[in-house]
Amino acid sequence: MSDTLITVVAILLGAILMFVFPLMSVAERSDDMSSLSVQTAVTEFVDNSRAVGKITMANYQELVSTLNATGNTYDIEIEVKVLDENVGKKSAWTTGTVIGENIYYSVYTSQIMEVLTDENGTSSYNMAEGDIISVSVKNTNKTMAQTIRGAFYSISGNDTYQISAQHSGIVTATGSN
Amino acid sequence: MKIQSLAVIFAIIILPIVIILSYFIHAEVDTIAIQTGYDTKLIDSTHDAMAALEINTANEDLSSVADSLRSIIEASTNVFFNTLATNLGISNAGNASVDAYVPAVLYTLYDGYYIYSPTRVPEILTADDDVVYVGDKGVTCLGYTTYNAGGVEKRVGRYKFESSAYVKGEKNDSTYGVLEGYGISHEYGQMLYLNEDGTYSPQVHHTDGRTDNTKYKQSHILKSYMPYSARYQGTNAGTDAAGDYDLTINYTLDNYLTIEGNIGAVYYSKTGYLISSNTVTSATANGEDLLPYNEKTAEEMILAGDKELSITIDPIMENGDRPGGIEITYSPMEYDGEVLSYSKAKEILTKLYEKINTDDDGDGIPDHTEDMAIISEIQRLELGVQQLGAIAYYVKAEIFSDWVYSNLNNIRASNVADDIAKLNEDYFETESKFDLFHSFKTFADDGVTVDYEDTTLIFQSDVNPELADSAFYSHKVNVIRNNIQYNLNLAISAYNEMLQTRNVQMPVIKDSEWEQILTRVSVTSFMQGLQCGMKVYNNYAIASSTNNELTMLPTEMYYTVDNEFNTANVEHEYHKIDCDNLPGDDGTNYISFTSKDIKYDKIYDRSTRLYAYDHRNLGCYRCAIPSNYEKDVYDRNGNPARGYSDDIIISLLSPAKKKAYYVGTANAKQAIYKTNAITDSNGFEVINQDESTLEFLNRDSVQDLSANLSARPIKEVREVEVTLSNLKCDNASEATVNFTLILNGSIETDYSMVLNLEQATPQTMVFPIHITDDRGEQTVNRIGLKKIDLEDRVTCRKLNVRIVYE
Structure with a gap:
C-alpha cells in the first residue's frame, strides 16, 4: 500500500525532474538569449539615434523586427528629454555664471510616433544636441519559462516581465531641423 | 535497462549541456554589457571633445591668431582623452594607458580635416x-x-x-x-x-x-591639416580656357571653393562660392555695374558702405524653379554723422552691445538696461550690416561662378589625377591596395587601360550646386570621402604596423554616418583592442556640431522681425524661417542669427565682467526648442500640404521670408572664417623675363614689352605689373619719370606711374585695367610702355612683366 503511494510520488517526482525541470531550464536559457538580443537591439537603436540626432522610422522598424524575432511581444517606451535652453534675458540676472535654466521637459512614445508616422513627413523625429533619449523595452506576453514557473509558484501583479532592456544617453548631434 | 538508469543517463547528458549553455549565455551577456559600456564611454568622450571644440571656437577670433585652430583641436583631443580615462576609471595622470587603444581621432572641419593618431617620431x-x-x-x-x-x-x-x-x-x-x-x-x-x-x-x-x-618612439600627434582637395589634369578646361591644365581644387562642406593651378600659361589662384549662373541678375553700385569687376575689387567697393547698392537675385530653389527676382538694396548708413563701412559698423555694434550690458553696481553680473534708443540703433545697424554682407556674398559668388562656368566647364570627374595614391606606396602599402579616387576612374590590371571612368561634368551652370542632387555636390562628397578614407586608413594601418602585437583595423563607416560627417563639423573617434569579455573591442563614435563658427547650416538659422530683435519682450520670439509663428507681411524685414550665437555668447571680457549675454529674444516653443513642427511641405504627389520636413522648403515661403532666408544665409556665409582662403582671387601670367635694356629716346616714346602672350580678352585683364631697375636719364637734373601703359597699340590706361631715376634697386609699377566696353572683346596681343613726360633719353633694365587676370 505505502509502496504504491511512494511509487506514485516517485513517478511524479521523476516526471518533474526528468521533463519539467530541463524544459524550464531550457526555456529560461531561451529567455536569456532573447534578452541578450533585445538588449543589443535597444542599445543599438539608442546609440544610433543619439549619434545622428534623430529617431528614424527605419531604425525603429529594425528594432521592432529584432524584438519580434524573439517570438515574444513587447512594449517599447521611448522618452526624449528635450533640453530647454531658452535663455532670453527677462529681468535682472541673479548669477553671473549660469547661461540659462537648462530645464528638461519630456516627450513620450505617442508624441514621437505621431511625428514618425505622419504621412507628409520625413519619418524622422529630430532631437537637438544636449537632449537625452531613453528607451525601455519589456515583454508583454508570458514566455514559456514564465508559464512553467507559474504552474509551480505564481508571482502576482500585472507588471511581471521576464525580458527587459533599457538604454539611454545624451544626444551628441543636432538632427537637421 | 531499467527506467531509473535511463533517467540517470538522461540527467547526465542534459545537465552539463544546460550548465554550459547557461554559462556561455551569461558570458555573452557580460560581453555585451561591457561593450555597451565602452560604447557609451566612447560616445560621451567624443561628445565632450566636440563640446570643447565648440566652446573654444565660439570665443576665438580665428583670423587674428595664426594656427589657432590647431591649438583648439589639440585642446579638444586632451578633453577627449581625459574624459575617456576618467570614464574608464583611470585618473587623468594615467591617460597614457588609454592612448594605446585609440588608433585615430578624426576632426572633419569646414575646409579640411585633422587626424590625431600615433606616429613614430625620433627623439x-x-x-x-x-x-x-x-x-x-x-x-x-x-x-x-x-x-x-x-x-x-x-x-x-x-x-x-x-x-x-x-x-x-x-x-x-x-x-x-x-x-x-x-x-x-x-x-x-x-x-x-x-x-x-x-x-x-x-x-x-x-x-x-x-x-x-x-631610434623612434611612438606618440600621438596631430597630423598636419589636410584640405578636402583633388588634383585635376587634362587639356581644354573650359570654353575660355585652352591648353593643358593642372589644377588643385579645395572643396569645403558647403559651396565654397579654392582653385589653384595652371591653365595654359596662366597661373590661377581663385577663391569663392559657387552658385548657379544668373543667380545675380543685376548688381549696381551708384548705378555702375559691379559684375565686370574682379571679386576682390567688387567686395572692397561694396564693403566700403558709401554707395547706393542694389542687386537682384534669382537663385534656383529646391524644386527647380526660380523665385522671380528678389531685390536687396542698401543705402549708406550713418552713425554720429559718419558714413559707416562694413567693419566700422560692426565695431559700433559691439560698442552698443556693451552699452546695454554694463556692470555699474560692480557685482560681476551685467546690469540689464532696456534702453530702447540704443536697442533700436542696434536693430538699424544689424539689419544694414546683414544686407551689406549678403550683397557682398552674392556679387562675389556670381563673379567667381561666371569665371568657373566659362573656364572650368569641361572638367569631368575622371580628370582627377590618380598619382596622389602612388606617392605613398613606398611607405605603407595597405592590403586592399585602396586607390584614392577609384570611384572616378579604375584601371585594368596593366595599370594603363582605363576600365571605367565617371565622365560627369563637375561644373554645370544650370543647376544649383548647393542642392544635394547636383553633379557638383555628389562629386564633392565623393572627393572628400575618398580623401578622408584613404588617409585615415593609412594612419590606422601605420599604427598597426607599429604595434605588431595586436591588429588594429579601420572599421567600415556606414553611409548615413558619412552623410553626417560630410555635412557638419564632426569628431570621429576610434577605439580598439580593449578586452571585453569574450572578444576584443572595436568601435567608433561620431559627434557632430551645429553650434560653431566654422560652418553655416541654413536649418540652424533663427530669425526675428527687425524691430523685435534683441528686445526683452516675451512676445518677441525668434523662430526658424519656416515656422508658422514667425510674424510679418510682405514688407517685413528680418534679422537673422545662428544657433551658435544663442548657445555660446560672443561678448566676453574677463577684466570688466564675467559674462554678458546679448540675445534677449526668447526661443519659440514650436520650432526653436524641440524642432519638430508641422509646416507647409509638398506631399508625395508634389502638392502643398501640412507635414514635417528636415529641410527648409524655400519655394513655399512668403516673398519677405524668401528674401530673409537668402540674406540671412548669405550674410552668415560671408562671415565664416576659411583656413584655405587666399586674399586675392585672380590669375597671373609672367610674359617677359629676359632682362633686356629698354631705351626711351624722347617724349611719348613707346617700348614693346610683349612676348609669349596667351592672347586672352582685354576685359579679363585686371592689372599689368612691370618691374624695372637701373633707371637713368641723360639729363641729370631730372629726378622722376612718368610711364603709362598701352594695350594693342591704341588703348591707353588712365593711370600713369612715377618712378625714381638714378635708382639701381628694382621698382614695380602696377597698372590697374578695367575696360568693359567693346574694346574689351579684343585679345591682348601687344603691351607697350610709354614714357609721357621727359624729353630726354631714359634707359632702364626690364626685369619682369606680369599680366594679372580676373
Missing part, C-alpha cells in the same frame, strides 16, 4: 629644457658612418653627449675643425636625434640590421 636631444645642437659644449663627434639613401652612399656623423660638460649657450670651439676633418662640416649647428645604440646623429637614417639607426 630629439635636449638638456636644461633646451635643444642641444652640434657644436655645443658636451657634444663630441665620434666619427661618421655611411648609410644608404635611395642607392646613394651618404655620411652621417655620430656624436656623444655628456650632460656634465654641457653649459647652456656655450660652444665648443674645436668641433668645427673635427667635422671638417670627417667631411661633414655641414652638420655643424644641427639638432641631434637619438640612435638605437645611444649615440646621436643629426639626421634620421635607417639601414637594415644596424644598431646605429635612428
Whole structure:
C-alpha cells in the first residue's frame, strides 16, 4: 500500500525532474538569449539615434523586427528629454555664471510616433544636441519559462516581465531641423 | 535497462549541456554589457571633445591668431582623452594607458580635416629644457658612418653627449675643425636625434640590421591639416580656357571653393562660392555695374558702405524653379554723422552691445538696461550690416561662378589625377591596395587601360550646386570621402604596423554616418583592442556640431522681425524661417542669427565682467526648442500640404521670408572664417623675363614689352605689373619719370606711374585695367610702355612683366 503511494510520488517526482525541470531550464536559457538580443537591439537603436540626432522610422522598424524575432511581444517606451535652453534675458540676472535654466521637459512614445508616422513627413523625429533619449523595452506576453514557473509558484501583479532592456544617453548631434 | 538508469543517463547528458549553455549565455551577456559600456564611454568622450571644440571656437577670433585652430583641436583631443580615462576609471595622470587603444581621432572641419593618431617620431636631444645642437659644449663627434639613401652612399656623423660638460649657450670651439676633418662640416649647428645604440646623429637614417639607426618612439600627434582637395589634369578646361591644365581644387562642406593651378600659361589662384549662373541678375553700385569687376575689387567697393547698392537675385530653389527676382538694396548708413563701412559698423555694434550690458553696481553680473534708443540703433545697424554682407556674398559668388562656368566647364570627374595614391606606396602599402579616387576612374590590371571612368561634368551652370542632387555636390562628397578614407586608413594601418602585437583595423563607416560627417563639423573617434569579455573591442563614435563658427547650416538659422530683435519682450520670439509663428507681411524685414550665437555668447571680457549675454529674444516653443513642427511641405504627389520636413522648403515661403532666408544665409556665409582662403582671387601670367635694356629716346616714346602672350580678352585683364631697375636719364637734373601703359597699340590706361631715376634697386609699377566696353572683346596681343613726360633719353633694365587676370 505505502509502496504504491511512494511509487506514485516517485513517478511524479521523476516526471518533474526528468521533463519539467530541463524544459524550464531550457526555456529560461531561451529567455536569456532573447534578452541578450533585445538588449543589443535597444542599445543599438539608442546609440544610433543619439549619434545622428534623430529617431528614424527605419531604425525603429529594425528594432521592432529584432524584438519580434524573439517570438515574444513587447512594449517599447521611448522618452526624449528635450533640453530647454531658452535663455532670453527677462529681468535682472541673479548669477553671473549660469547661461540659462537648462530645464528638461519630456516627450513620450505617442508624441514621437505621431511625428514618425505622419504621412507628409520625413519619418524622422529630430532631437537637438544636449537632449537625452531613453528607451525601455519589456515583454508583454508570458514566455514559456514564465508559464512553467507559474504552474509551480505564481508571482502576482500585472507588471511581471521576464525580458527587459533599457538604454539611454545624451544626444551628441543636432538632427537637421 | 531499467527506467531509473535511463533517467540517470538522461540527467547526465542534459545537465552539463544546460550548465554550459547557461554559462556561455551569461558570458555573452557580460560581453555585451561591457561593450555597451565602452560604447557609451566612447560616445560621451567624443561628445565632450566636440563640446570643447565648440566652446573654444565660439570665443576665438580665428583670423587674428595664426594656427589657432590647431591649438583648439589639440585642446579638444586632451578633453577627449581625459574624459575617456576618467570614464574608464583611470585618473587623468594615467591617460597614457588609454592612448594605446585609440588608433585615430578624426576632426572633419569646414575646409579640411585633422587626424590625431600615433606616429613614430625620433627623439630629439635636449638638456636644461633646451635643444642641444652640434657644436655645443658636451657634444663630441665620434666619427661618421655611411648609410644608404635611395642607392646613394651618404655620411652621417655620430656624436656623444655628456650632460656634465654641457653649459647652456656655450660652444665648443674645436668641433668645427673635427667635422671638417670627417667631411661633414655641414652638420655643424644641427639638432641631434637619438640612435638605437645611444649615440646621436643629426639626421634620421635607417639601414637594415644596424644598431646605429635612428631610434623612434611612438606618440600621438596631430597630423598636419589636410584640405578636402583633388588634383585635376587634362587639356581644354573650359570654353575660355585652352591648353593643358593642372589644377588643385579645395572643396569645403558647403559651396565654397579654392582653385589653384595652371591653365595654359596662366597661373590661377581663385577663391569663392559657387552658385548657379544668373543667380545675380543685376548688381549696381551708384548705378555702375559691379559684375565686370574682379571679386576682390567688387567686395572692397561694396564693403566700403558709401554707395547706393542694389542687386537682384534669382537663385534656383529646391524644386527647380526660380523665385522671380528678389531685390536687396542698401543705402549708406550713418552713425554720429559718419558714413559707416562694413567693419566700422560692426565695431559700433559691439560698442552698443556693451552699452546695454554694463556692470555699474560692480557685482560681476551685467546690469540689464532696456534702453530702447540704443536697442533700436542696434536693430538699424544689424539689419544694414546683414544686407551689406549678403550683397557682398552674392556679387562675389556670381563673379567667381561666371569665371568657373566659362573656364572650368569641361572638367569631368575622371580628370582627377590618380598619382596622389602612388606617392605613398613606398611607405605603407595597405592590403586592399585602396586607390584614392577609384570611384572616378579604375584601371585594368596593366595599370594603363582605363576600365571605367565617371565622365560627369563637375561644373554645370544650370543647376544649383548647393542642392544635394547636383553633379557638383555628389562629386564633392565623393572627393572628400575618398580623401578622408584613404588617409585615415593609412594612419590606422601605420599604427598597426607599429604595434605588431595586436591588429588594429579601420572599421567600415556606414553611409548615413558619412552623410553626417560630410555635412557638419564632426569628431570621429576610434577605439580598439580593449578586452571585453569574450572578444576584443572595436568601435567608433561620431559627434557632430551645429553650434560653431566654422560652418553655416541654413536649418540652424533663427530669425526675428527687425524691430523685435534683441528686445526683452516675451512676445518677441525668434523662430526658424519656416515656422508658422514667425510674424510679418510682405514688407517685413528680418534679422537673422545662428544657433551658435544663442548657445555660446560672443561678448566676453574677463577684466570688466564675467559674462554678458546679448540675445534677449526668447526661443519659440514650436520650432526653436524641440524642432519638430508641422509646416507647409509638398506631399508625395508634389502638392502643398501640412507635414514635417528636415529641410527648409524655400519655394513655399512668403516673398519677405524668401528674401530673409537668402540674406540671412548669405550674410552668415560671408562671415565664416576659411583656413584655405587666399586674399586675392585672380590669375597671373609672367610674359617677359629676359632682362633686356629698354631705351626711351624722347617724349611719348613707346617700348614693346610683349612676348609669349596667351592672347586672352582685354576685359579679363585686371592689372599689368612691370618691374624695372637701373633707371637713368641723360639729363641729370631730372629726378622722376612718368610711364603709362598701352594695350594693342591704341588703348591707353588712365593711370600713369612715377618712378625714381638714378635708382639701381628694382621698382614695380602696377597698372590697374578695367575696360568693359567693346574694346574689351579684343585679345591682348601687344603691351607697350610709354614714357609721357621727359624729353630726354631714359634707359632702364626690364626685369619682369606680369599680366594679372580676373
